[in-house]
Amino acid sequence: MTVSSLRQYLQTLEMRDDLHRISEPVSWNLEASAVTMLLNEEDSRVPLFENVETARLVGDPYRGSQRRPWDRIALGLGLPPDLSYREYYESVIERLKNPIEPETVSADDAPCKDVVRTDDDVDLLDFPWPYIHAGDGGRYSNLHTLIAPDPDSEWVDWSYHRSMIHDSETSSVLLLAGEQTPNLYYYKYERRNEPMPVAIAVGVEPAVQYTSVMWIPTGRNEAEYAGGLKQEPVELVPCQTNDLRVPATAELVIEGEILPNERRDEGPFGDYFGYMHGPRRSMPLFRVSAITHQENPILPFCVEGTGVGHSENATSSMEIGCVGPDATLGLRTAGFDVECCAPWKSTPRTVYAISTEKNNPSYLHDMANFIFTTWGMLHVDFFIFVDADVNPLNQREVLEALTLHADPDTDFHQFGVETMPKVPLNIYQTPTEKGDVQTGTSKAKTAKAYIDATSGGEGKAVRETTDVERRYRAQKTLERAGVDPNSLPFVDPGEGS
Amino acid sequence: MSSVRQHLERLRETNDLVSVTERVHWDGAAAEVASEAIRHNCPVTLFENTSGEIRLASGVYGGADQFAGIDQQPWQRITQALDLGADCSYSKLVERLVRQESVDVDDYLTDEVATTVRDDMDIYDLGLPTTDDGSPLVSLGLLVVEKDGVTTWAPIRGVTQRSKKLRLSVPASFAEWCTQESDASVVFGVSAASLVAALQGWTQVQPSPTVPELAAGLTDVSMAAVGSRIVPADAEARIDGRMSIVEKPMADNENGPKAAWELTCDTATVDVETESIALREQAIVPFTPLGEPLTDDLHLTCLVETAKLLRRVNNYWGVSPVKWIQIPVEGRLGLCIVSSEILYAGFEWQLANTMFSFSKLFDKVLVLDEQADPTNLARAIDDMWVKAHPANDWVFSEPNASSAAAPVYRSADENGSRLYINATWDPRWDEEYIAPRVTFETTFSENVLESLVERWEELGLEELLGEQGVNDVRE
Numbered sequence: 001m002t003v004s005s006l007r008q009y010l011q012t013l014e015m016r017d018d019l020h021r022i023s024e025p026v027s028w029n030l031e032a033s034a035v036t037m038l039l040n041e042e043d044s045r046v047p048l049f050e051n052v053e054t055a056r057l058v059g060d061p062y063r064g065s066q067r068r069p070w071d072r073i074a075l076g077l078g079l080p081p082d083l084s085y086r087e088y089y090e091s092v093i094e095r096l097k098n099p100i101e102p103e104t105v106s107a108d109d110a111p112c113k114d115v116v117r118t119d120d121d122v123d124l125l126d127f128p129w130p131y132i133h134a135g136d137g138g139r140y141s142n143l144h145t146l147i148a149p150d151p152d153s154e155w156v157d158w159s160y161h162r163s164m165i166h167d168s169e170t171s172s173v174l175l176l177a178g179e180q181t182p183n184l185y186y187y188k189y190e191r192r193n194e195p196m197p198v199a200i201a202v203g204v205e206p207a208v209q210y211t212s213v214m215w216i217p218t219g220r221n222e223a224e225y226a227g228g229l230k231q232e233p234v235e236l237v238p239c240q241t242n243d244l245r246v247p248a249t250a251e252l253v254i255e256g257e258i259l260p261n262e263r264r265d266e267g268p269f270g271d272y273f274g275y276m277h278g279p280r281r282s283m284p285l286f287r288v289s290a291i292t293h294q295e296n297p298i299l300p301f302c303v304e305g306t307g308v309g310h311s312e313n314a315t316s317s318m319e320i321g322c323v324g325p326d327a328t329l330g331l332r333t334a335g336f337d338v339e340c341c342a343p344w345k346s347t348p349r350t351v352y353a354i355s356t357e358k359n360n361p362s363y364l365h366d367m368a369n370f371i372f373t374t375w376g377m378l379h380v381d382f383f384i385f386v387d388a389d390v391n392p393l394n395q396r397e398v399l400e401a402l403t404l405h406a407d408p409d410t411d412f413h414q415f416g417v418e419t420m421p422k423v424p425l426n427i428y429q430t431p432t433e434k435g436d437v438q439t440g441t442s443k444a445k446t447a448k449a450y451i452d453a454t455s456g457g458e459g460k461a462v463r464e465t466t467d468v469e470r471r472y473r474a475q476k477t478l479e480r481a482g483v484d485p486n487s488l489p490f491v492d493p494g495e496g497s
Numbered sequence: 498m499s500s501v502r503q504h505l506e507r508l509r510e511t512n513d514l515v516s517v518t519e520r521v522h523w524d525g526a527a528a529e530v531a532s533e534a535i536r537h538n539c540p541v542t543l544f545e546n547t548s549g550e551i552r553l554a555s556g557v558y559g560g561a562d563q564f565a566g567i568d569q570q571p572w573q574r575i576t577q578a579l580d581l582g583a584d585c586s587y588s589k590l591v592e593r594l595v596r597q598e599s600v601d602v603d604d605y606l607t608d609e610v611a612t613t614v615r616d617d618m619d620i621y622d623l624g625l626p627t628t629d630d631g632s633p634l635v636s637l638g639l640l641v642v643e644k645d646g647v648t649t650w651a652p653i654r655g656v657t658q659r660s661k662k663l664r665l666s667v668p669a670s671f672a673e674w675c676t677q678e679s680d681a682s683v684v685f686g687v688s689a690a691s692l693v694a695a696l697q698g699w700t701q702v703q704p705s706p707t708v709p710e711l712a713a714g715l716t717d718v719s720m721a722a723v724g725s726r727i728v729p730a731d732a733e734a735r736i737d738g739r740m741s742i743v744e745k746p747m748a749d750n751e752n753g754p755k756a757a758w759e760l761t762c763d764t765a766t767v768d769v770e771t772e773s774i775a776l777r778e779q780a781i782v783p784f785t786p787l788g789e790p791l792t793d794d795l796h797l798t799c800l801v802e803t804a805k806l807l808r809r810v811n812n813y814w815g816v817s818p819v820k821w822i823q824i825p826v827e828g829r830l831g832l833c834i835v836s837s838e839i840l841y842a843g844f845e846w847q848l849a850n851t852m853f854s855f856s857k858l859f860d861k862v863l864v865l866d867e868q869a870d871p872t873n874l875a876r877a878i879d880d881m882w883v884k885a886h887p888a889n890d891w892v893f894s895e896p897n898a899s900s901a902a903a904p905v906y907r908s909a910d911e912n913g914s915r916l917y918i919n920a921t922w923d924p925r926w927d928e929e930y931i932a933p934r935v936t937f938e939t940t941f942s943e944n945v946l947e948s949l950v951e952r953w954e955e956l957g958l959e960e961l962l963g964e965q966g967v968n969d970v971r972e
């Protein structure tokens with residue numbers, strides 16, 4: 001079934017008894033995030049807060065289960081949630097290979113235009129943006145799609161930069177130089193002293209949200225990839241106050257512009273790697289020109305910092321379910337022989353594992369160099385290369401490869417000490433090293449490293465069970481004895497023939 | 498006191514045991530099923546119906562991969578087997594092993610063993626699981642030898658050769674202690690305390706032949722005399738015979754994958770010529786497939802080596818800054834994690850290199866702050882990635898260190914570098930630089946938590962998380 005809106009996605013969850021409606025009044029001030037964090041940690045249902053002053057909130061709607069983090073993402077794509085990671089990755093990759101052009105609809109056919117507010121009617125504080133962690137610098141919208149155009153071409157970038165609400169018509173936006181939209185802002189608009197037109201689409205349909213977190217190459221139409229993921233065109237509608245088009249089924253759209261040479265505080269914030277990081281930094285100022293929304297809109301948010309260790313949240317699950325397949329496809333497209341590229345399951349964004357048949361040192365070096373310089377340079381600090389038969393999403397298997405196959409003498413490779421850029425969203429640099437520079441990168445540089453944990457010529461540490469037929473029979477024996485089949489990985493006896 | 502039978506019965510009561518009642522042949526099939534079960538965190542597997550005289554069991558002292566879920570405590574079966582209870586914490590278990598108490602065994606001697614000699618059997622009749630080359634595998638057993646009135650038990654790994662001979666790998670220190678030839682017993686289906694004590698007695702720096710006394714120091718272990726030897730009285734199977742030390746090492750085709758304990762010490766080879774076999778009624782013999790992840794022998798070795806390190810390191814500086822140590826079974830002995838108060842700048846360097854001095858197993862050490870949780874491996878490894886500076890805190894030694902035993906990239910006579918990763922806060926940093934963790938407790942004030950508790954039912958959390966959930970929030 002095609003899922004074309006957040007509402008439809010939530011209905012899908014509800015049909016699976018996977019949505020928890022809370023009709024009692026709930027405060028946006030830490031209460032909604034406390035409930036969400038609790039349910040995240042307990043691997044429970046997705047909470048929909050139906051009574052939060054003027055709107056509704058939904059906490060971490062795309063959080064996957066701890067055992068299969070991609071399962072709810074799959075539901076958003078109309079895929080079965082019980083696919084193995086390989087099946088799921090390959091399904092998403094196939095869809096990404098077949099983009100579909102978006103369609104433009106009129107405002108009458110766009111639910112996001114149910115209510116249109118411009119001029120004096122615009123007030124960000126009319127909506128219950130959540131205050132997520134005690135100690136945060138403010139209230140945030142942090143699960144949305146930020147839409148911004150390249151001033152020199154037709155290209156429009158969709159991204160995922162969080163925004164801290166300041167008052168009724170301004171917020172600060174976390175723009176870290178080195179990423180696509182921030183580069184447009186810092187090195188084009190701001191240098192020309194021009195405002196960057198922007199729309200922040202909140203509560204978009206799943207395929208749009210997923211595309212926003214993927215590393216779609218510069219110049220490519222992200223709406224087409226969202227269409228590919230959805231296997232139907234995404235419907236777009238023109239904005240009220242600028243030339244951008246936004247997803248028509250978004251719950252709420254904030255139109256405006258990011259002003260040149262204007263800064264506001266952003267942070268501290270409990271961040272994706274599980275720690276509060278600070279101090280406050282200056283980030284570009286977003287000034288709102290219009291707000292359009294559906295009746296009784298649903299605003300999704302993510303309790304960042306909970307997608308570490310065993311628990312999942314929307315960010316960590318989308319990293320596994322969206323960025324992983326996209327990165328795998330990206331590496332294959334670049335000509336690298338990659339079985340799978342996936343994030344370390346309990347630490348989103350900092351470290352990735354890549355399984356590959358190739359273990360030639362220069363091949364791995366070239367691949368690491370390609371990744372770090374093209375899309376991994378800001379947030380990702382480590383890549384671990386493992387054999388093709390190691391599941392990158394199985395932390396035990398990757399840890400075992402690292403401990404038994406990565407030789408401290410020859411297999412740990414740093415791309416220079418203090419030579420690489422780093423975003424200040426880390427905790428290993430002091431505030432002095434992070435600095436407070438205009439582009440949001442750290443003042444001090446860092447190193448990037450890749451680890452060759454392939455077995456190379458040294459032989460496998462683990463006895464390989466190559467007889468698929470025997471494994472299959474062994475699993476069937478266990479199932480007949482009462483072992484839960486869900487605890488066993490899928491083995492296809494046909495693979496052995 | 499936990500015999501294997503009592504232990505398995507307890508596991509059955511807590512749904513941590515499945516019985517395979519269909520016929521599974523010991524020739525390869527049993528090991529295949531066991532491997533699949535262990536790799537995927539299944540309950541203990543009891544093979545009720547093999548074609549041999551014994552019933553096989555696997556995963557008896559193993560446990561699940563900690564990454565598989567926050568509630569996975571892979572040492573839980575061992576705490577139960579040592580009569581410490583399923584709720585015994587990791588730290589308490591290790592502390593118990595650290596004590597290494599020795600107790601006089603006279604009080605533990607019973608009148609007789611539980612086994613009965615079977616005249617009509619040879620080793621093949623037992624139905625031990627086979628190795629890749631088809632030889633019956635010997636694992637999770639003990640070799641019992643007496644010398645000058647002292648009985649000792651040693652860990653073994655080996656194969657059956659012909660119907661009457663066992664060829665076994667044993668700790669070299671044990672072989673040096675023994676006379677060239679002696680009467681001996683090989684016992685299977687023994688308690689966890691016996692296996693742990695044998696490892697503590699013979700795989701540590703200072704050998705300690707009084708293994709039955711160490712076992713009695715861990716928990717009640719019933720013992721009985723067989724000839725001049727003291728054996729675990731409740732062993733499920735016993736092979737009596739004549740042991741001789743073999744001068745030449747095991748041939749390659751006898752080697753196969755090693756048991757985990759063999760990485761901790763030098764080994765020697767012995768042969769045992771069988772004279773008689775004794776079994777309990779419907780004997781149950783635990784075994785462990787070798788060369789696989791998460792196996793019983795890995796679990797036992799990780800714990801024993803960890804206890805050794807904790808005992809040594811916390812007696813080293815005159816203070817005890819180390820909170821916990823873990824050689825995670827998931828890392829197959831190749832990684833040591835140590836959580837400690839960092840006494841002064843550079844202490845983490847001292848600490849990591851002390852670990853390297855005290856164990857030859859690993860060449861990678863991860864140092865964590867004292868607040869780290871020993872039961873959350875996922876979070877511990879997360880700190881390695883996000884808290885340690887990729888350039889400054891991944892510290893490599895010069896390439897002159899001895900080769901570690903667990904990794905496979907170097908032979909024993911090659912030197913190389915070691916690596917420690919410092920994922921602790923720098924004690925020179927001001928407090929304001931220290932980033933607090935995002936946890937339920939740090940993220941929400943008491944008021945928010947109190948309100949949550951008060952509104953538990955109206956928010957529908959009772960239905961989802963139950964009473965336990967609200968208690969967790971209260972705490």
